[in-house]
Amino acid sequence: MKKYLTLENGDQFVGTAVGDLSKEIKGELVFTTSMVGYQETLTDPSYTNQIITFTYPLIGNYGISLHANQSPAVAASAVVMQEIATTVFHYQSVMTLDEFLKKSEVPGIAGIDTRQLTKIIRKHGTMKASLTNQPLAQSSFAKSKSVDMVVKSATFTTPQDQHPDHVVLVDFGVKTNIVESLKNFGANVTVVTPEASFDSIAALHPDGILLSNGPGDPEDWADFLPVIRELQSHYPLFGICLGHQLLALANGARTYKMVFGHRGINHPVKNLLTNEVVITSQNHGYAVDIDSVTDTPLEVTAIEINDKTCEGLRYPGRPVFSVQYHPEAAPGPHEATRLFNQFIDLMHTNGGVKHA
Numbered sequence: 001m002k003k004y005l006t007l008e009n010g011d012q013f014v015g016t017a018v019g020d021l022s023k024e025i026k027g028e029l030v031f032t033t034s035m036v037g038y039q040e041t042l043t044d045p046s047y048t049n050q051i052i053t054f055t056y057p058l059i060g061n062y063g064i065s066l067h068a069n070q071s072p073a074v075a076a077s078a079v080v081m082q083e084i085a086t087t088v089f090h091y092q093s094v095m096t097l098d099e100f101l102k103k104s105e106v107p108g109i110a111g112i113d114t115r116q117l118t119k120i121i122r123k124h125g126t127m128k129a130s131l132t133n134q135p136l137a138q139s140s141f142a143k144s145k146s147v148d149m150v151v152k153s154a155t156f157t158t159p160q161d162q163h164p165d166h167v168v169l170v171d172f173g174v175k176t177n178i179v180e181s182l183k184n185f186g187a188n189v190t191v192v193t194p195e196a197s198f199d200s201i202a203a204l205h206p207d208g209i210l211l212s213n214g215p216g217d218p219e220d221w222a223d224f225l226p227v228i229r230e231l232q233s234h235y236p237l238f239g240i241c242l243g244h245q246l247l248a249l250a251n252g253a254r255t256y257k258m259v260f261g262h263r264g265i266n267h268p269v270k271n272l273l274t275n276e277v278v279i280t281s282q283n284h285g286y287a288v289d290i291d292s293v294t295d296t297p298l299e300v301t302a303i304e305i306n307d308k309t310c311e312g313l314r315y316p317g318r319p320v321f322s323v324q325y326h327p328e329a330a331p332g333p334h335e336a337t338r339l340f341n342q343f344i345d346l347m348h349t350n351g352g353v354k355h356a
């Protein structure tokens with residue numbers, strides 16, 4: 001069965017339908033250069049409402065495991081591949097990628113020249129696209145908000161340890177491995193939604209606050225910025241990806257939409273304080289305007305080597321910092337995992353008490 005991928009600029013690709021065969025969708029077309037980790041990528045909530053193109057030519061060859069999901073189901077709207085593996089080899093595999101997509105009711109298209117498609121996205125930038133069962137004579141791409149801001153309403157805690165560091169994690173669409181990484185470093189985690197007020201967070205007696213990753217335009221979260229301003233003056237705070245962008249906005253810096261973003265697992269980031277370079281996992285389409293940080297109380301601590309964009313911030317004099325990349329990886333290299341350690345250390349030094 002054929003499937004049609006139509007881009008906002010009129011370009012059209014024809015391929016084979018995979019996953020949910022009947023479903024037709026629209027979304028923002030992006031590409032990731034990750035060679036592995038398709039299951040983690042597809043279930044990362046930051047990809048909500050996006051159509052993911054994998055630049056790696058063969059996807060699905062080690063199947064789907066019960067342990068790799070970053071959220072309960074596939075979060076991306078659709079997937080574009082050159083070739084989808086039908087024969088799967090891995091001892092933990094419980095189903096094929098095609099079965100996983102079908103189960104998640106997510107459509108896909110295979111047999112696409114993803115190299116040509118990626119060149120188009122790199123030239124014209126990420127754009128809206130649709131996946132349909134019939135060729136589109138003329139596609140209509142209504143102006144819409146970047147994503148529907150649907151976030152989980154559940155608040156959960158991990159079992160109490162004897163002396164746990166208590167992290168309150170504000171969930172804008174968190175990846176499972178951020179919660180797991182905090183737990184691995186001995187923290188007790190309570191997840192709250194961005195509807196939480198400062199008082200309701202303070203009532204949980206946190207030792208530290210984590211602002212999570214999440215989909216969409218950071219400017220859509222303006223209502224939560226006053227809460228961040230209060231949180232950062234009371235608690236150690238760590239922002240990851242969207243959380244980093246929100247920390248910047250809360251302090252008066254600006255964000256902007258990048259041409260095609262950073263999505264991959266080998267982005268080199270230079271720490272400006274130590275001159276050290278780490279290879280990082282990334283998935284973002286917006287960035288903090290590095291020049292706009294100058295007029296804020298924040299300091300830029302890291303840049304992406306290739307395009308010199310802002311990758312890290314800190315608030316001098318306060319135990320508050322953030323990174324644009326994903327230290328929890330999943331998928332990706334584990335070089336930056338120690339940032340969780342740094343966060344735990346800040347909570348210990350600070351003792352979770354008011355620091356302002």
Ligand SMILES: NC(=O)CC[C@H](N)C(=O)O
Nearest residue numbers: 213214241242284285286
């Ligand atoms: N991974 C994320 O948190 C992504 C942040 C934001 N939605 C962006 O695309 O820039």
